[in-house]
Amino acid sequence: MSPSSWVSKGLLLLLLSGCRESTPPPPPIPGSTTSPLLTVEGTSVHYNGQLLDWENTENWRQVLGPPSREQEGILTWDELGLFLYDQERQRPGPESFEILMGRKRHSQLTRTEPDFWPRKLFPGRLFVDGGPITSKSNINDINRDKKGKSFGRGHMSGLYSYDVGDFSIHLDYGHDRSLTSFGLSKHLIPSPPERLEEVRQEELRMSQEADSRIAK
Template sequence: MTASRWAGLGVLLLLGGCREPVSTPSAPVPPPAAAQPLLTVEGVTVRYKGQLLPWEGPTERWKQVLGPPSREELGILTWDELGLFVYDQDARVPGPESLSVLFGRTMHSPLTEGAPDFWPRKSFSGRLLVDGAAISSGSTLDEINRDKKGASFARDYMSGVYSYYVEDFYVRLDYGHDRTLTSFGLSKALPDSTPPSP
């Protein structure tokens, strides 16, 4: 075979290999697991991996969704591996009264030593979205309020505490004395308490 025939055959093979494949419709590719939020709070609705954590009724549903708590004492359920704890202490209030997500261990004052025994052994390492704002241990108040829909967090009764009320719930961020985020919390108003008027 001559050189020109080899060249012609190479061009035909090259052109034949460049044809576009026939496209077939396919299902949308889901986002990677890391991109999916792990814990979401929309208003007062809480979901873990898309499953509802209901405020009404017994905490059994929370145990089904989150798994068995690592510890349960005096109405405080702690999930060490998840970095979460729930209060379910008041018999007048059906379901849990509050949820706290632990991001760090720095207290409000440098004079405070140690942490409460019921705090999770590990900090929350998943993704938390609150009304569209991603919250992590490095989140600043300005970043959260910038990205958040609905009410903004505002200075509360002491330095390092920022909150707002929505429906009958108190929503709160706690920053330590070094300005790192310690926790996010969502609590029901107790029957004998009323939120202050704006």
């Protein structure tokens, strides 16, 4: 084979290998009732292909089914390993959404769990910006496999996050480096003036009641 033929063959192989590397991974297998699929692209969350609307908590109930428990604005789905916060009545939709993937806390000394935690772990598959995340995923693998922004170290050991618009996307690792939870949260924004006035009046009322009891 002539030198020019070897060069042509080498260029062809290089082009073919480049094509293979640029081929996107196949989409995940669709989810089911027993093995749900939860995908996050940016801040859009889909559960078994259905969009979960950040502006409508009722939509989450319709897609996920009735929550197992609801207390003080925290909705918990025990069988799905999910919970969300919907505590700010002045604004539509939930403020935060969490997926429980493990039970290890930051410290080995912490023995208790929050009451609102689901009784079971998330039984399905989680994909964030195209990359799979499991309880055994380490932060380097997650950042390698996903598109878009990478998770950066948070203010505490074991916490990683990044911001997209008005949202924070975060991971929480336990003391044994296993993944405990994944979640999305809306950034806190100042309450409207009327809400601040309600809070001020309530604080004033409570203070007056306390003064009255002391006087008696």
